[in-house]
Amino acid sequence: MNSHYKKIILKQFADDFNSAIEIINIPILKPAANEILIRNKYAGINAGFDTLSCRNKIPYVNLTLPFDLGVEAVGEVVEIGENIKDLNKDIKIGDAVVTTLRGGYCEYRTIEAKLAVKVREPTPEILTLMPTGVSALIALEQVGEMKSNETVLVTAAAGGTGHIAVQLAKLAGNHVIGTCGSEAKTELLNKFGCDRVINYRKEDVNQILKQEYPQGINLIFECVGKQLFDTCIDNLAIRGRLIVVGSISEYTQHPEKVLQPRIYHKLMWKAASVRGFLNPLYAEYIESAQKKLLDLFYNNRIKVAVDSTQFKGIESIPTAVEHLLNGKNCGKVVVEF
16 A cells, blocks of 8 residues: 555635645555545546635635545545444445545545445445435425426536436426536436436527426526526426526636626515525435435436546546536546546
8 A cells, every 4th residue: 555645735725726726745644543544446526616615715614725625535445443343333444435525636535434434336426426416315305395296497407416316306206307508418318317408509498498388397406507597587487496506607707797686576476486505504414315315326216427538547637627617527527546
């Protein structure tokens, strides 16, 4: 085993990822009595969170420099602390585990055993389920109060979070619409059972929704922002619910200034609502959501899309971040160590 490993830190605040980060080489820490040492095999890319972190625009995170970047990673346990068995933590050397903590962009990590989740294999597909899929499940069920026999719209539907949201909405017995921006993404969404795919580069989303869904949309899982957000608001049904999951259209630029009537003029007359979602603020649902998603995945009830573009080595992470921000991905973007 190596004596040192590489990780990415936020060394300074800047508008773009490349200017803000540094790859450093540090010693591998031997696990304490209650800890495990993991050799990571894959890390998931969260370009929006990364970019906002680089700009110090994450209100709930105390960004004291240097700051470890990245979130989810999956790997193999290579060493365990002496008290792991006494802690009734069923983890042994060779087990596959996933972590969803700050600092996922690293080749090795030493953490408390209780913070790792055992999985069958350290595969990139797992990184689509946790925490990305977990966010989709909690947002739909707890924030959106998802029901059956409704019309559900998912924006950025072929992304890491979106394609899981599409499948969960279908499993709940809903008619699902997905927006995307390419033929490859259209094909992916059709494969996942999306009832109506709208390629916004070929069709006008607002026009399609008004023509084909004149009664409006009951539940909207919104990840894009800007004009598409406005279109979603305009097409909410009576008592419709819109969940703000992200705003990827503005992650690479400063928020757009909007000069138009305030949103309550549109919401009140429909008794509709806009609800924000942030994973850490629903922590009490995370463990049960993890178990549910793993069960659905292992029983082939949901499928996972990992972007086919290969990124290898920690040095490739900046390129992977740019790839995702530019909307070139089809599914979850993952880096292999």
